[in-house]
Amino acid sequence: MSKQLLVGLSCVAFLSWPTGSTMAQVLTLKQAVQTSLTNYGTIRAKSNYVKASQANVKETKYEYLPDLNFAAQQSYGTVDASYGPLASYKVAGVASAGPITPTQNWKAAFGSLYLTNVNWDFFQFGRARQRTKVAQTVLNRDTADLSQEKFQVSIRVSAAYLNLLAAQKLVVSEQNNLNRAITFQTVVTARAKSGLNPGVDSSLANAEVSNAKIALTNAIEGEQEEANQLAQLMQVGAPDSNNYSIDSQFVARIPTALAAAPAIQLDNHPLLQYYRERIRVSDEQAKYYNKQNLPVFSLFGTLQDRGSGFSNSYSNSNLGDYTTNYFKGVSFGTANYLVGVGVFWNLTSTLRTHQLAVSQQWTSQGLKEEYELVNSQLKAQLVLAETRIKNALDNYHEAPIQVKAASDAYLQKTTLYRNGLATIVDVTTAAYVLNQAETQRDIALTNVWQALLYKAASSGDFGLFYNEF
Numbered sequence: 001m002s003k004q005l006l007v008g009l010s011c012v013a014f015l016s017w018p019t020g021s022t023m024a025q026v027l028t029l030k031q032a033v034q035t036s037l038t039n040y041g042t043i044r045a046k047s048n049y050v051k052a053s054q055a056n057v058k059e060t061k062y063e064y065l066p067d068l069n070f071a072a073q074q075s076y077g078t079v080d081a082s083y084g085p086l087a088s089y090k091v092a093g094v095a096s097a098g099p100i101t102p103t104q105n106w107k108a109a110f111g112s113l114y115l116t117n118v119n120w121d122f123f124q125f126g127r128a129r130q131r132t133k134v135a136q137t138v139l140n141r142d143t144a145d146l147s148q149e150k151f152q153v154s155i156r157v158s159a160a161y162l163n164l165l166a167a168q169k170l171v172v173s174e175q176n177n178l179n180r181a182i183t184f185q186t187v188v189t190a191r192a193k194s195g196l197n198p199g200v201d202s203s204l205a206n207a208e209v210s211n212a213k214i215a216l217t218n219a220i221e222g223e224q225e226e227a228n229q230l231a232q233l234m235q236v237g238a239p240d241s242n243n244y245s246i247d248s249q250f251v252a253r254i255p256t257a258l259a260a261a262p263a264i265q266l267d268n269h270p271l272l273q274y275y276r277e278r279i280r281v282s283d284e285q286a287k288y289y290n291k292q293n294l295p296v297f298s299l300f301g302t303l304q305d306r307g308s309g310f311s312n313s314y315s316n317s318n319l320g321d322y323t324t325n326y327f328k329g330v331s332f333g334t335a336n337y338l339v340g341v342g343v344f345w346n347l348t349s350t351l352r353t354h355q356l357a358v359s360q361q362w363t364s365q366g367l368k369e370e371y372e373l374v375n376s377q378l379k380a381q382l383v384l385a386e387t388r389i390k391n392a393l394d395n396y397h398e399a400p401i402q403v404k405a406a407s408d409a410y411l412q413k414t415t416l417y418r419n420g421l422a423t424i425v426d427v428t429t430a431a432y433v434l435n436q437a438e439t440q441r442d443i444a445l446t447n448v449w450q451a452l453l454y455k456a457a458s459s460g461d462f463g464l465f466y467n468e469f
Contacts, residue, residue, distance in 0.1 A: 109309025110329025269460030
């Protein structure tokens with residue numbers, strides 16, 4: 001999970017969009033983050049999971065209510081009975097009550113049954129409350145999962161945004177390198193034609209131009225890939241690089257929060273909070289299993305009324321005392337009620353639920369081990385973040401010195417070449433060094449922002465980075 005959290009930060013892929021003269025839309029980092037938080041698929045999915053858990057909590061609270069059942073039945077059939085034992089298996093039996101006749105009797109009438117039944121497990125040794133607690137911890141876990149997912153997506157979008165910003169500068173550097181190569185090619189070609197330099201110099205100059213074009217094409221290709229990656233995180237489709245730009249104003253300064261302490265303790269890291277909630281769910285589930293070992297005290301009550309088309313004098317001696325009138329058969333006849341209290345205890349369930357509780361306790365232990373692993377990883381990454389900030393700042397201060405020296409060397413070599421005092425190999429080497437220096441200069445400041453983002457990701461305080469904008 002921590003690897004997902006810091007995706008895109010372990011290595012810096014500085015590839016993004018090319019700059020253009022026509023840019024109709026500027027996307028700020030805050031806009032990119034907010035768009036992703038609104039549109040990204042996993043966030044939308046986990047938001048629905050939270051809503052499902054909220055509904056589940058309400059359902060468990062209603063479960064303590066008594067069961068109240070109403071039933072009404074109207075039927076038509078015979079009541080001929082016979083002696084003998086009977087046990088039904090899978091097929092419901094027919095409750096026919098009537099006299100026993102020596103021969104089959106097919107006289108039939110209407111009958112009815114009206115029933116109201118109440119069952120209430122009024123005392124369960126806290127089983128219902130514990131089930132609600134389990135549902136509540138599940139809700140807390142899903143809420144924490146949503147929070148850490150938003151945190152991760154924010155980090156990934158910010159990293160992609162910085163990569164695109166660095167790529168803009170990389171493309172500019174490669175374009176400048178191509179422009180230098182073309183300019184030098186013109187000089188070499190003219191001197192070769194005039195016989196001042198050997199013809200092979202012209203071939204080498206042409207090779208340098210081709211090499212610069214390939215480097216520019218590769219930078220553009222990488223930029224397109226990063227643009228697509230950011231579009232995927234924002235869930236907006238592939239952007240049009242010709243009229244879609246990112247804000248580069250902030251990168252002209254050093255962030256002010258490099259040395260600032262995170263506003264939250266590491267224990268409150270969104271990822272660690274999620275792992276803690278997983279442990280709580282497992283612990284509460286184990287307690288709920290233990291509650292299953294205890295008895296249940298119930299109140300129950302029944303009120304019923306039966307109607308029948310057969311008279312109470314219907315017997316072997318008076319088999320004609322019945323009516324097939326529907327309304328007389330289904331009307332109210334004889335009523336009965338019953339109320340009581342009972343205790344129900346499945347003694348053999350102790351063996352099953354005990355093992356379920358033991359299994360859940362081992363699950364909790366496993367989740368605790370995962371928590372400790374992630375906690376130690378984040379502590380190590382937080383230490384590394386400070387080192388990365390220091391290294392990024394050192395490189396930022398060295399980059400201008402390197403560019404100045406490489407630029408002076410290139411100017412010197414080209415001047416000497418024009419005067420026949422240097423070879424084309426000297427010039428191409430100086431051009432390569434200058435291109436590398438400019439590239440490192442362009443990405444040096446972006447690396448400082450990347451280091452701050454790494455610190456925010458490791459500490460769990462995204463505001464450390466986000467509040468800079």
